[in-house]
Amino acid sequence: MMDPTVARIERLLRNPLVLVTAAAALTAPVVLLAWLLWPWYGGFVQGLLADAFWFPLLFMLFVLVMILNATALCILAERKIAGFTQDRRGPNRVGFWGLLQPLADGLKFLFKEDIIPANVDRALFLLAPCLALVPALIGFAIIPWAGEVRWPWMPADAPAVSTQAASLDVGFLYLLAVGSLGVYGVVLAGYASNNKYSFYGGIRATAQMISYELPMGLALLCLLMTAGSLRPEEIVAQQADSGLWYVFLHPLAFLLLLTSSFAETNRAPFDLAEAEQELVGGFHTEYSSMKFAMFFLAEYAHMITGSALMVALFFGGWHFWGLPGAADTSWVAMLLRLAVFVGKVVLFIGLFMMIRWTIPRFRFDQLMRIAWLGMLPAGVVLLAGTAVLTAFGLERNVWACLALNVAVLAGMLVYVGRSRRPVTGRQPDLPAVSVGAV
C-alpha cells in the first residue's frame, strides 16, 4: 500500500504542466529582478561581453556549466536508450517522462555513505577521482564552439570576440596531451584500492590507453597533413569555406579516431577496465558516493569532449550548408552556429550510447589485436598514402583521397580474407577454430 500523500506527490510530479509551472515560478522572480536592476549593472555586463579576454572566459564557464548539466541529462538519455535497445521503457517514474531522474540520481550519490576502506592507500585513493575528472573537464578549452561574435553595442572598430577560450598554436595536440593524463585517474584508482579486481582493472586500462593512443595519433596526423594546421578554428574555417567536411576526404581516418575515442572513454565495447562480470566493478569497485560519481562524470565529460573534437575536425564544426558562415558575426548567427555544433555533438553522443548498448565487450586479446594488428597498420598505410598525396599537392582533392581510402580498405579486406587466422581471434597457443571453409 502506498502512502496517499506520496502517491499524490508522485501524481503531481508526473504532470508536465506542474513541472513547467514550477520552473516558471522559480525563474520568473529572478528574471524580473535582473530586468529591474539592469540600469545599474547593464554597462558592466556589456563591457565584459565585449572584452576579448573576458568573453571567452565567460563563454568557457557557460560551456563548463552546460557540460556538467549535460552529464546529468546524458545519464537519463543513456538509460532511455538502453531501455529502447532492450525493448523496455527505461526510467519513467520520477517526474514527467522520467525527466527528474537525473536529480534523483544526483541526490542518491550525495546521500550515499562515503566509504574509505581500511587498507587502501589513502592519499592516492582520494587523489584518483580528481585526476580522472580534471583532465576530462579542461580539454574543451580549445574547441571553437561558434566562431566569432560582435555584439550590437560594440564600437564599429572593435575586433570581434571569440567563443573559443584558448587559441593555441599547438591546437589539438593540447587535447591529446590532456587526454593522455586521464589514464592516471583509472590506474591510480586501481592501484590505491589495494584490491585484486581493481588492480586488474587499472592494468587493463593502462594497456588499453597506451595501445589506442597510437591509432588516434595516426588518424590525427592524416588530418594534420590535409589541413596543414593544428588549430581547430582554422580547420573548421577551411571546412566551412570549401563546404567539404574532412570526413568525406578521410572516412577511414575518422573511423580510426572514432574507435580510439571509444577506447579512451572506457565505454563498452572497450570497458574491460570495469567489466562487471569478471572484475566486480573494476577500478572503481571500492569507490562509493560522490567519489564514484566523479568517475562517472569524467566518463561522460570525456565523451562530450571527444565528440566535440570529432565534430570540429571531421564534421565541419559549426558549419552547415546554407547557414551563415564565419563572416557573419551577428549574435543571431553565433547562436545558430552554436546550435549546429551542439546538435552535431548530441548526435555523436547518441551514437556513442547506441554502440555501447549494441556491441558486446571485447575480450582482452581481441582488444589488443584490433589495435596493434588492425588499426595500427591501417593507420600507417593511410598516413603514408596521405603523405604521398600531400607531396603531389592532392591532399584536398576529394577523389584522390577517396581513392586512397578505398585502396586501403580493399587491401585490409583482401588481407583479412586471405589470412588463415579466424577473424574473431583466439589466443595463439590454442588450437585454431576454422570458420567455414578456409
Place this chain on the structure above:
Amino acid sequence: MENLLIALLVLGALGLFLALPGGRAHLARFAPVPLAGAGGVLAAVVLRAALSEPQRAWFAGLALVALAAAVRVVTHRRPVYSALYFVLLILAVTGLLVLLEAKFLAAALVIVYAGAILVTYVFVIMLAQQATAASYDVRAREPFWGCLAGFLLLAIVGMQLLSGGAATAAGPAAVGTVAEVGTRLLTHYAVAVQVGGLLLLAAMVGAIAIARRKPAADGDGGESAA
C-alpha cells in the same frame, strides 16, 4: 651572487644526501632542515625578482614546484609515488616551457613523458611490486657520490651562467610554433632526425626480438610464424 649560489648548492646537497633513503634513519630526521633552508633562500631570491617583475611570479612558482617534486622523486621510498612526483615535475617543466613560448615542446613533453613513458613506468612498477619493499627501494645505492656528482654539475652550469652574464634566450615568439619547429627539424636537423629514427627502429627491433623469445614450457616455441 657566486657565494649565494655555492651556499645554496651546499645546503641542497647536504639536505638531499640526508633525505635519500638509506640506513641513516637517525640522520634522515634532520634532512628537512637544510632542504627547507635551501628552498627558503631560493624562494626568497626568485620571489624578490618576481616582486620587481610580476611576470616572473609564474616562473618562481613553477620552478619551486619542479624542484620540490624532483627531490621527492629521488627520496620517496615508494616507487609509485616517485613516478607520480615525476609526473608533477614534468607538468611544472611544461609550464616553464609555455612561459618560454615553446608550446609545441610543452605539448610534446606532456604527450611523450607524462602520457606514454610514465604510464608505462607506473604499469611496470605496479606489476613488479612486492609485498614488502625491495632493498633497492629502501636504500639508495651511492647517496654520497650521487649527490656530489649531481651538485658539482649544477655548480659548473650555474657558475657558467653567472659568469657569462644574463643570457637572453628571449627570441622572437615565432620560434616555438609548430611550423617553425617542423621546418627546423626537416632542414637544419635533418640528419639528426634520421639518425634518431634509425636508433629508435633498431631499439624497436631489439625489443621485439627479446619479447618473442618464448618460454620452452609449451613444447614448441615455433608458434610465432603468422
